[in-house]
Amino acid sequence: MQSAAPTRVARAARAAAAAAPLAASSTAGSLDLPTSSTASSGPARSGPAHSHTAGAPNKKRARQRQDKPRLEGKWLPVLQGRSPRGRGCGHFVYGTPTPSTKIAAFDLDGTVIRPLGGKAFPKSSFDWEFCGPEVVPKLRATYRQGYSLLLISNQASSVPSLASDFRKKLPFVARKIGVPLRAFACFDFDEFRKPAPGMWHAFAERFNGGASIDYSASFYVGDAAGRPADHADTDRKFALNTGLRFLTPEQFFLGHEADPDWTLWGWHPHAYDHTLPPPPQLADPAAATLGADDAPEVVLLVGPPAVGKTAYAAQLEQEGYLVLRLPRDAAPAALEPALHAALTRPPSSGAPTPRGLIIDASLPTRRARARLLAAVRASAAPVRTRCVVWTACAGGGDGAEQGVRMGSDEDTREVVELGRHNAVFRLATGAGEGQGEGAAGLTPLREFEAWARCYEVPTLAEGFTTLTPHRFSFSPSQSGGVPLSRWTQWLADAYPGKAKKTGRVALRGADLLVRPGAVARAEER
Template structure:
């Protein structure tokens, strides 16, 4: 996650200019209008199940999406043309915000903003103070917006929620998830009559990831019955593959993973299937050298470097996808020419899980592991299209399977087991 932050900045003074831009990472906008903690109506404390007050303050929050939920283009286009091209989604929106504030609820907007054009971003930033100026008097609001399409802040990722959660915890306050709600228009609804389909289902998935009740704007503001949309949403979760942890990690598992004698070990598996982590855990401590084409640039250079290590009496692991017989044959020929054994470890990670891992490690990768960038979906699709199952007949001394087992803390696993943002395929 980027460490450089914007400094807090006031919008230029003027009759319609309100609000402050808080310090935030470059890919996140954090705007506040008034301080909800300064309001006496926000000092309520939730009762525990036993009826007594909890030891820390709990505050119920209404989380909102922005476009298509609180506001819409005033000129009728799909996208706003300027900072002034907006109006409330329904005339009842301001009064509902006022009523929720008076109930002691906090109001927080969680929005995805993906347009990379600087002029559009400047207009959008300027619009926030105009929105704040139209909110009923003394009603605070906090607006967070994800600017990047590929980091932890973008919904359905929970990065924006985590920013808010930490801010509240630092004030000795807990968000009352049980009594909070997320209101958003991206529910995954199909087209119906003259009404087009939703642009996605990221709002619904975000709510599920955080643990919030989800409702559409029509339910929240207009009291309409719940519309039809896929519940649960369409998308990948690791739990859909069953209990991965119940599978044996190594197949067969009765012999040691490493060997004391000189050898070549060839990894086969899609990107983000756990190959490099497996090397660091099992092979690096046993003195194996790491050969990776992403680091060395070309296969020929990988072959030369590997041969040099072997000439020095050092064992090597070839940590690439090695998807087909043709690619693997280069390493088999090297092993035959140098008269060293070659074994293969096949990482049996389903391609959809590998795609999921790709996003997880780019957004939430552990701090004690190398930073990983988000790979394009083409890397996974091309692997799947060219994959040929490895066979002992190719010339290997041994083939072993490696099932994917998630390794990390309970908090890391909780994030891994959520809906991830979905890059274009």
């Protein structure tokens, strides 16, 4: 019995000695061999190397965790837009993102994270989870392949606590992702709100270190893709506006094929033809042609906000007309002195006699126009009156070529949608600021709704000498040199509400498969 113990000890010693070289070689190999998650077709990101030896004391592992550099996240100053009272765009950075020519941009809610329990909206800053177990590994692998990660999210709400909860939540989300990234969150309805490309332009122009972006390698992932089950089409429109390749979360995270069953909803900026003429002018048969020595002409501009009335007035002002812009709540009786002074300027003043007077106002109702015409006639000698009315129909006396009758409900809707689009375009580009437009922020949605609700199409029976239909036509010279391609972006969705709820189809994904040539020509136009 006593001789057996030394024998067992000797066998154990020999076994340990034989196993030691194998253990050492396997540990060394684990430090040198790359894993599949670190394989990359592009330039690899550098990062701290970490090794863990089996059986290491707890104290040593704790010391290694303390030595590991921790990424820190912080909210940077808010990006202020052109709206003086806007809440701007939140800007968050986690770690130290390095500039890159390759950008992987992601929507956040519904793409990267979602509320717990399948809820539509989160209840607090801790009410969230990743959309799947594959999300974090895929984001980290994308970062290691040389991409800069970018999160872009709409967070505008009338509930202040939602924005506050989002600010608290995002640092936790970034920490779980665990690699450097940058995030933008639009807290208002302005030029930063998707699908308007304001957040993307801010990043590309100011926060990518001057690196030229490779659009063939960059992409944007979002769940609002216009599919039948999607709540909106905003993300797909945003990708079109920015020029980024679009992927759904199922394509990017799960490797699914592209789904052609999608629809873009709402007003279609590419379908608006700027070359079509307006319907012909209507004239009172009893009225003589206005000559150079005749009484001055008073021109009333009738149309919703942001359709080009101010630009039209500026053109006539160069031709010798005076322009009188009326406050929204101005009483016509209070305007009589100003009207009288404008229409009866004495020769002794030294100023040239004006050809006429332009009244730049909305004037949607017959009653408003009648009160103004009465004030005009009470303040001066006989004058000729012309009404310029904005319309979406074109050609023919009643717009038959376009299938829209001037003054119809459809025509009114088209002109209002055009105005909403123009309002976002002006705010996003600064076009029109030199004429006093776009600098006061986004035209409130309630102004468009009120105009459409009470609009009555003008007629000669109201006392006008002539009635001149007018169609908006984009002019780069009147837009600060901004090209037409910027105007044709999907912009009206920056307003509250979802285009899908209008039920109006702008473009179907299936059309790209059935008649790609026709769609391409429409998009180019």
